[in-house]
Amino acid sequence: MSNLDFAVYGMKLQPGDIEGTFEFCQSESVVGVGWGLENKSYNSISEVKATHQDVVDERNAKGKKIERINKDGRLYAPIRYMLKDIEKGDYVWVNEGNKFALCKVQSDWNVTPNLDTEAAEQYSQYGIHHFRDVEWTDISYSLVPGFIRRKFSRRYGTLKEMDDGINAKSKLVMEALHGKDESVSDSSLDRAAIANKIKNTDSEQVFDILGPDETEDIVISYLQSKGWRIIKSSTDSSQAKIECEMRREENGESVLGYLQVKTGSAGVDPTTYKEYAESGEMIFFVESGVDVEDYDDMSEIKSGTIHEYIINNYNYLPNESMVKFDFMLD
Structure with a gap:
């Protein structure tokens, strides 16, 4: 014990x-x-x-x-x-x-x-x-x-x-x-075996194990797999409302994106992000959920989506997260 x-x-x-x-x-x-x-x-x-x-x-x-x-x-x-x-x-x-x-x-x-x-x-x-x-x-x-x-x-x-x-x-x-x-x-971490543990664990427990920084890293990794490129200079603490700015190409056009990540019971008010949605796409990952259906150019990444991404893309996960999952999951 x-x-x-x-x-x-x-x-x-x-x-x-x-x-x-x-x-x-x-x-x-x-x-x-x-x-x-x-x-x-x-x-x-x-x-x-x-x-x-x-x-x-x-x-x-x-x-x-x-x-x-x-x-x-x-x-x-x-x-x-x-x-x-x-x-x-x-x-x-x-x-x-x-x-x-x-x-x-x-x-x-x-x-x-x-x-x-x-x-x-x-x-x-x-x-x-x-x-x-x-x-x-x-x-x-x-x-x-x-x-x-x-x-x-x-x-x-x-x-x-x-x-x-x-x-x-x-x-x-x-x-x-x-x-x-x-x-x-x-190289000695058995990532496939750890991923199998995560597969047999519900989303709530997965995100309960992860810390805020680790969750943010994984959400960003997911977005990169969808073609978003992170603008490094936007990740500093001066950007209080967002985690980072991103860009990707859609139909030959450059699209600007913004990300906000909230873990645990923390929530967000979408109305406070309208200025971002007016110039690009405002993307949320909010573990407790967020309703953006009535807002243009705002979207939500569901916990289940990230859970599935973790299972299928375990080779991209940070070591700290993998060690936690290995130690804390049966």
Whole structure:
């Protein structure tokens, strides 16, 4: 039985931009952060904090700023997460460039000075001073969920707790990914077998498994199969009412199209999209349904149509969706 009562963190595993840190932590099965300590043993987090406070006080006296203790008196967030907030059973996404790993925390906090001299020197060489033992699983880039990739594609701190996109469904996918053999790759997904599971599942359950972004990706894939070409520049967040603009050729003429996707119980008011229908075709995919029969140049894609498209075109589906279906369907 799955226990989803865990937190998810993300970290850029390269303290001090030291080359090889990712591979070192991979070989040692640890995740860690920097900020060096005195060469003595530590028996409590309060002792570690006291050392950091001493360093801050010393640097401040010399007019230097240092990020170890926050203004509110707490340990700097990455250190605090590593020592205190992270619990056994939590997951940590680790990233460096295009390399990703999903790690399940297995131990309480530890610090480099508590290791034997040889190990302490080795850890310090790679900038690791506060760490946890983990079950480390490498995840091929193609299987990393899209929302995880996007988080790391932007400026990202050393270690942060993830919030956006973390829910029961995404946690189930993480458990599935972490539990797979490290050799799993895009080509190893049995897409035909997964499609057969989807065929034996009703539409409501299919879309309950998919997230909003995945549903949007699949609807766009369906429209591309109907000859629509997506205009990439139209997909940014500045287009609040629509997901994207599209074009296709009909009888030698260029036709402009617009897409809106709504999942779950969310609905739309077609009257607010009249301006789009006046210049092209307004296309809706609304899981809860939308009535556009009385509107010119507006059309609806039914859930059953996309369900059928998924079954018959499984080789075009995103990996994240396939992993979810594989793990969550019998």
